[in-house]
Amino acid sequence: MEPLHVLLDHYARAFDTLKKQKYHLIGFHSAVKKCYWVHKALTERMFCYKAKFYGIESHRCIQFSPSLLWCWNYCLHCWRYRPKDRGEDVWFNFPDVVDDPKFLVEMAIKEHRRTVSGYKMYPGVDRRMYEEAMNPKHVAISLTGEPTLYPRLGELIREFHKRGITTFLVTRGVRPEVLANLDEEPTQLYISIEAWDEESYQRFNNPISPVLWRKTLETLELLPSFTSPTVVRITLVRSFNMHEKAVEEWAKLLRIAQPTFIEVKAYMHVGGSITRLSRDDMPSHVEVKKFAMMLAERLGYNVVSESIPSRVVLLSTLDKPVIRYGNPPVTWDTPDRGDEFSGEYGNPEEAT
Ligand code: SF4
Numbered sequence: 001m002e003p004l005h006v007l008l009d010h011y012a013r014a015f016d017t018l019k020k021q022k023y024h025l026i027g028f029h030s031a032v033k034k035c036y037w038v039h040k041a042l043t044e045r046m047f048c049y050k051a052k053f054y055g056i057e058s059h060r061c062i063q064f065s066p067s068l069l070w071c072w073n074y075c076l077h078c079w080r081y082r083p084k085d086r087g088e089d090v091w092f093n094f095p096d097v098v099d100d101p102k103f104l105v106e107m108a109i110k111e112h113r114r115t116v117s118g119y120k121m122y123p124g125v126d127r128r129m130y131e132e133a134m135n136p137k138h139v140a141i142s143l144t145g146e147p148t149l150y151p152r153l154g155e156l157i158r159e160f161h162k163r164g165i166t167t168f169l170v171t172r173g174v175r176p177e178v179l180a181n182l183d184e185e186p187t188q189l190y191i192s193i194e195a196w197d198e199e200s201y202q203r204f205n206n207p208i209s210p211v212l213w214r215k216t217l218e219t220l221e222l223l224p225s226f227t228s229p230t231v232v233r234i235t236l237v238r239s240f241n242m243h244e245k246a247v248e249e250w251a252k253l254l255r256i257a258q259p260t261f262i263e264v265k266a267y268m269h270v271g272g273s274i275t276r277l278s279r280d281d282m283p284s285h286v287e288v289k290k291f292a293m294m295l296a297e298r299l300g301y302n303v304v305s306e307s308i309p310s311r312v313v314l315l316s317t318l319d320k321p322v323i324r325y326g327n328p329p330v331t332w333d334t335p336d337r338g339d340e341f342s343g344e345y346g347n348p349e350e351a352t
Contacts, residue, residue: 014069014083021081024111027099029070029150032108033143034115035063036344042119042129046337047328049307050168053261053314054188055324055331059133062112062165065143066104066150070094072174073146074206077194077237077281079271080144094149101156105163112136137326141186142170149175154183161187166325170233172205173219174212185228187325191219191257192233194241196249204240220257229260229323234295236288237267238281247291251298260318262301264292266311268345285311285340305332309343 015025023031037048041059050056069083070093116133119125139160141147148171150156160167161184169186171179172193179189193216195201201213223230232254236242254262267273269282285308292313296303301315314332321332340346 010083014081017081018068023068024114025068026104026107026111028095028097029068030064030066030099030104030108031068031143032062032064032111032115034112035061035140037061038063038116038133040343042116042125042133043122045126045129045329046309046343047330049310049312051326051328052307052330052332052334053263053305053321055321055326055328056138056166056168057132057326057328059116059129060135060137060326062108062136062139063143064108064139064141065145065147066099066141066153066156067094067145067147068143069145070149071144071146071172072149072208072212073172074208075194076204076206076240076276077235077267077273079268079273082272094151098151101152101159104156105159105165108139109136109163109165136165138166138168140168140170142168142190146174147171148178153178154181157182157186158184171219173216174207176215176218176222179219180222180225185226188229188231189223189226190231190233191216191223191259192235193250193253194235194237196241196246196253200241200246204237217253220253223257223259230257231261231263232257232259233263233265235265235267236283236291237277238283238287239278240281242283242287242291244294247294247298250295254295254299258317260316260323262292262295262299262315264288264295264313264315266345282345283311289313306336307343308336308340309338309345311340311343311345 023033025031037058040046048058051058113134119130157167166187168188170190173191195204198213266283266288267281269279288311296315302319304316305314
């Protein structure tokens with residue numbers, strides 16, 4: 001373990017960088033950051049793809065992480081700030097000081113309100129939408145880091161639910177035992193994968209331990225036991241996983257996981273990932289759709305929706321949009337406003 005003065009120096013530099021990137025730091029290990037789509041919803045009434053797919057009211061959504069800098073993977077496509085990129089190899093032991101879930105939820109709501117308070121007088125912002133934005137209804141427990149490293153995750157989820165806030169928990173699935181023993185299930189559980197076998201996982205997701213691919217498989221096996229809807233999100237990277245073999249292996253894994261939804265999404269060439277992958281690795285929406293259809297065919301899933309601005313296609317066993325967490329003016333078959341450059345892929349720097 002590094003001497004305390006070295007650790008504190010790492011912390012100070014990391015938190016400094018995050019503040020410059022407009023993260024609102026909370027306590028010892030958490031933060032809120034205004035999502036690109038909160039701005040787009042309030043100023044242009046353009047909603048994120050999760051509004052279309054699941055009824056998320058983007059302008060009322062908190063983007064939050066309880067594990068800001070701590071993760072057990074170093075994925076090549078990760079665009080978030082990671083001290084490891086500066087050669088600091090200390091960020092996998094979650095700190096001993098663990099913040100209380102109630103405190104984190106109260107602060108997350110307060111910081112979200114601070115991020116949207118400036119829209120009160122913003123030209124063209126609808127007054128009702130502004131008031132709704134000040135009254136958050138959803139939280140995406142994703143943002144950065146691995147949320148299952150936070151030891152009181154189930155309590156945190158419960159505290160959000162107590163306040164009528166839905167929870168999307170996004171994890172790499174490296175801690176099945178944590179997911180299996182959550183005090184309370186999230187509203188919707190996301191597992192992110194890019195690899196299709198152990199070798200590709202070691203190469204692309206750089207786990208800190210050799211057991212993490214097996215742990216990820218255990219998580220996929222666990223998914224059918226969840227009562228809340230589950231999502232497996234596959235990020236496509238042109239030079240890595242856009243081939244038949246990957247689709248074949250994913251189909252085997254997904255038959256075991258039986259997720260309610262599968263999102264097939266394009267890698268975004270932005271942030272720290274630009275030092276590890278090339279712009280050519282970012283597939284077009286047409287390519288994403290082709291792969292999604294190949295996977296749907298193998299699995300017997302339906303291609304039920306897509307968002308061209310976010311280069312993502314939704315597969316499901318459902319054939320109607322029955323799972324809705326809010327009431328945005330978009331749904332599965334709402335035509336997209338804009339092309340594949342009108343969303344975060346057209347403005348990657350703004351989107352991070
Ligand atoms: S954090 Fe996710 S769900 Fe929330 S508004 Fe942004 S893109 Fe949509």
